[in-house]
Amino acid sequence: xxxxxxxxxDVKQPGASVKVSCKASGYTFTSYDIHWVRQATGQxxxxxxxxxxxxxxxxYAQTLQGRxxxxxxxxxxxAYLELxxxxxxxxxxxxxxxxxxxxxxxxxxxxxxxxxxxxxx
Amino acid sequence: xxxxTQSPGTLSLSPGERATLFCRASQSVSSSRLAWYQQKPGQxxxxxxxxxxxxxTGIPDRFRVIGSGTDFSLTINRLEPEDLAVxxxxxxxxxxxSFGQGTKLEIK
Numbered sequence: 001x002x003x004x005x006x007x008x009x010d011v012k013q014p015g016a017s018v019k020v021s022c023k024a025s026g027y028t029f030t031s032y033d034i035h036w037v038r039q040a041t042g043q044x045x046x047x048x049x050x051x052x053x054x055x056x057x058x059x060y061a062q063t064l065q066g067r068x069x070x071x072x073x074x075x076x077x078x079a080y081l082e083l084x085x086x087x088x089x090x091x092x093x094x095x096x097x098x099x100x101x102x103x104x105x106x107x108x109x110x111x112x113x114x115x116x117x118x119x120x121x
Numbered sequence: 122x123x124x125x126t127q128s129p130g131t132l133s134l135s136p137g138e139r140a141t142l143f144c145r146a147s148q149s150v151s152s153s154r155l156a157w158y159q160q161k162p163g164q165x166x167x168x169x170x171x172x173x174x175x176x177x178t179g180i181p182d183r184f185r186v187i188g189s190g191t192d193f194s195l196t197i198n199r200l201e202p203e204d205l206a207v208x209x210x211x212x213x214x215x216x217x218x219s220f221g222q223g224t225k226l227e228i229k
């Protein structure tokens with residue numbers, strides 16, 4: 001079945017960088033964009049951006065542009081999110097999700113299980 | 122930038138009742154570019170609807186959506202205890218593809 005499996009939780013100090021992985025299986029990795037979303041504890045969903053695994057093209061939410069980079073490894077069907085210059089405001093669960101486009105609509109399906117990133121000194 | 126506003130913030134209903142959740146966009150969104158998600162406690166979000174009409178795999182027909190332009194709604198008929206969740210709408214109009222702030226559905 002189509003599945004996205006993310007890397008485990010991580011704790012980082014302020015100012016450091018974090019890299020979250022998202023391994024895809026059950027479909028052709030390069031045929032679907034991957035989107036990234038984060039959720040601070042008790043808060044709503046924040047869309048971070050998207051990446052096309054075929055072309056390596058990406059789009060980023062303005063709020064994190066400059067600190068956020070998406071990448072991929074097509075040999076291992078893995079997408080990556082890297083966030084630099086971390087602050088406590090970046091503490092959140094980070095999700096990857098496949099962007100599915102059908103003749104009747106669009107949506108993110110499925111989602112990875114989420115990766116908790118804690119930024120703390 | 123398109124802003125989605127969901128209402129109510131919290132809805133508390135009993136099993137068997139009907140829930141209606143609203144999502145209003147700050148500018149017109151094609152109905153095919155408005156998705157709905159369910160997030161149960163401690164879980165990742167799950168897609169309910171692609172666009173304004175197509176149910177995702179495994180979503181029962183108790184869940185229905187309607188809407189166009191700037192006003193959309195999700196209706197859940199015959200509520201069950203398992204429907205306890207936060208429900209989000211998201212648009213895929215012009216980037217950024219933001220989410221609404223969510224509606225928390227409580228089951229009494």
